[in-house]
Amino acid sequence: MLDIKLIREKPDFVRQRLATRGAGDDARIDELLKLDDQRRKILAEVETLKAQRNRVSKEIGVLMGQKKIAEAEARKAETKDLGDKIAALDKEAAQVEATRDALMLQLPNLPHESVTIGKTAEDNPVIRVHGEKQNYAFKPKSHVELCESLKLVDFARGAKLSGSGFLLYTNWGARLERALIQFLLDLHVGQHGYTEVSPPLMVGPHCLEGVGQFPKFKDQYYGVAEGDDKEKLGKLYLVPTAETPVANIHREEILPEKSLPVFYCAYTPCFRGEAGAAGVGTRGMIRVHQFDKVELIKIVKPEEGYGELEKMVANAEKVLQLLGLHYRVIMLCTGDMGFGSAKTYDIEVWAPGQGTYLEVSSCSNCEDFQSRRMSLRFKTEGGDNKFPHILNGSGTALARLFVALVETCQQADGSVLIPEPLRPYLKTDKIAPAP
């Protein structure tokens, strides 16, 4: 959520920054300014009336204490209609405020000034490249072939259970997935200073709203567990990413300044509807409805936000470096960035069997956009309350890391050679076809 004061004071600046995303939000800014003005006028009026009522009520109390009943009754009659006026204005103010707030929730974050202006993914600049595409003495197979021949994933039976886009990992495939999760958690917790958390996999709508996934992308997520009484319990949603529960851990809190920065690391499965997305339903593991991910979250002071973003990207890159995978880091241009982000880097790993780069990590600084939405603040030593920057990054997404790993490490004989750092976790150095 943007700062209403910023919109009030610098509407042209806000309009101009929003325009770099490619959406015309001018009408909405105008509407917001109008509603904001209305609300303030009503408030000024109703608060004056309330002050008057409070004063009279107190006087009546004093008269009652002095047993001057007749006088008290007279004052009561005098102020009888004050309450009706107040109730009407209160209602009006609440309506205007609700409309204003609903509109506020729909406005995306302002891109940071360092972000490249652009429209689509083609405008995303490549920031750096690590390693290079390997040469194979044979034609590298796709992960689908490798998974079938090595019996790592049973695509057909996964689809039988839950439809296309759901994976049944089997035998060494299941073990590789588990080994990767463990490897990633140990790396970030042991080497990079994150604290591991294991959050609920279902969250209320307020958490999705807090990180900016609601209200705009409501049909992307799986709603479940409506409970006995739908009206009563409301809906819970399967987490689309660990960011949703973990970034919300300190919602509606005021943290002491000395408790910052907070670094969290969490493994969860991620559930996504992927409604209308290209590639769902095709074979393979590139785009699925459920995948595993290890997520990194940072809550930091505003002045540290962008420094910490660079470190977070480096933490995610370390994963690929240790596994010996070729990748590149790109910056998302203004038109391609997510709703809540002010600046985003994507890490794309090379998958030789696919002949493409796959996005395995997305690291964003949302600045105070999310902390405003969830009302998370910290108190400075000077006693001021401020909104911290909240950062999120994948470290990394698993299904695609799995793909890049088996495709990159495949051998001429059809086996997959396990990278050194992963061997203690998988307890083998090679996955070979059954004889």
Add this chain to the structure above:
RNA sequence: GGAGAGAUGGCAGAGUGGUUUAACGCGCACGCCUGGAAAGCGUGAAUACCCAAAAGGUAUCGGGGGUUCGAAUCCCCCUCUCUCCGCCA
């Protein structure tokens, strides 16, 4: 799932319709006192919003609604916590 109890400031805890402007205490910050500290004394200290600012005002006693001139207090609904029973990985 059943029964009961509860939710008040950083903590603890009074407060059953009107000087409550939320007592008393502990803890915290600052000041006085002191060689320095403790004790003692004094002052301050929540969150959001309105107002250009200051002064001031409004709201908030788990959340929402109601009664009333006036609600922490009375009524209704909800959420959460604790105890006991049942069920259960």
